Amino acid sequence: MNFDSKVAVVTGAASGIGEATAKRLAQYGAKVVIADIDEDGAKRVAAEIAHSGGEAAFRRTDIAREDDVTSLIAFAVSTYGGLHLAHNNAAIGHTPTPLHELDTATFDTVTGIGLRGTFFCMRAEIAHMIGHGGGAIVNTASGAGLKAAAGLHAYVATKHAVVGLTRNAGLDYAPYDIRVNAVAPGPIKTPQMASYPQELQDQWARLIPMGRMGTTEEVADVVTFLLSDAAGFVTGTTLEIDGAYVQSSTQ
Numbered sequence: 001m002n003f004d005s006k007v008a009v010v011t012g013a014a015s016g017i018g019e020a021t022a023k024r025l026a027q028y029g030a031k032v033v034i035a036d037i038d039e040d041g042a043k044r045v046a047a048e049i050a051h052s053g054g055e056a057a058f059r060r061t062d063i064a065r066e067d068d069v070t071s072l073i074a075f076a077v078s079t080y081g082g083l084h085l086a087h088n089n090a091a092i093g094h095t096p097t098p099l100h101e102l103d104t105a106t107f108d109t110v111t112g113i114g115l116r117g118t119f120f121c122m123r124a125e126i127a128h129m130i131g132h133g134g135g136a137i138v139n140t141a142s143g144a145g146l147k148a149a150a151g152l153h154a155y156v157a158t159k160h161a162v163v164g165l166t167r168n169a170g171l172d173y174a175p176y177d178i179r180v181n182a183v184a185p186g187p188i189k190t191p192q193m194a195s196y197p198q199e200l201q202d203q204w205a206r207l208i209p210m211g212r213m214g215t216t217e218e219v220a221d222v223v224t225f226l227l228s229d230a231a232g233f234v235t236g237t238t239l240e241i242d243g244a245y246v247q248s249s250t251q
């Protein structure tokens with residue numbers, strides 16, 4: 001994997017899956033812009049990348065804000081001279097709630113970040129890439145983008161929509177050498193996941209045919225593959241990273 005001379009933006013890179021991808025991309029030579037609302041976390045990740053000999057810069061970005069996203073892409077281009085790769089990863093979940101009791105504010109916040117925010121990022125990235133020789137984009141969907149998840153109506157709608165946006169953009173931008181793919185992680189052992197009681201984690205792990213949760217590095221490895229030239233003929237697809245979770249009948 002070689003991303004020398006490539007510039008990458010990773011949203012939600014202050015923690016979890018985004019952090020792992022930012023570190024992998026930097027390890028393989030990319031200059032990485034860490035976009036997040038969590039300044040402390042993002043600065044820690046940028047410092048750790050620099051400490052390992054990589055190059056990264058932090059840009060505070062709320063992806064739900066159109067102007068923040070426009071500034072993010074302008075920042076990447078002015079700081080590192082271009083934009084070739086993007087991992088649109090930031091999103092939030094919500095407490096499982098019956099649909100008829102789901103309040104509008106929660107629906108708007110969850111879709112506003114995970115769907116509208118992903119759209120804002122894709123639009124700004126593609127607008128740059130289309131005039132500069134193409135690029136590669138990976139969106140973070142979820143197993144919840146491919147099947148139902150009880151009570152998670154806003155999150156499931158968001159992630160299904162991310163799969164749809166990915167598919168459509170893959171189609172429309174193939175002639176411009178812009179590849180757009182998504183990953184659909186199953187339960188992944190992020191710091192937040194690891195903070196739950198072990199008994200609960202074991203219960204979730206038993207729902208996965210492989211009998212364990214995935215790691216953030218396992219997701220980052222697939223994201224970097226999809227962003228790389230090794231996936232040069234892959235676009236519009238959503239790749240499950242879930243130990244056969246979606247393929248199983250259990251939930």
Ligand SMILES: NC(=O)c1ccc[n+]([C@@H]2O[C@H](COP(=O)([O-])OP(=O)(O)OC[C@H]3O[C@@H](n4cnc5c(N)ncnc54)[C@H](O)[C@@H]3O)[C@@H](O)[C@H]2O)c1
Nearest residue numbers: 012014015016017036037038062063089090091142187188
């Ligand atoms: N962890 C899992 O099991 C799992 C499974 C499937 C999909 N996902 C998806 O993976 C992605 C990353 O999740 P994670 O588990 O690493 O979570 P995380 O909470 O560890 O990281 C999410 C990051 O996004 C940032 N963020 C939140 N709102 C933002 C906004 N408006 N603008 C910019 N940044 C924002 C947070 O500050 C945080 O740093 C999400 O899209 C999530 O839906 C996670």
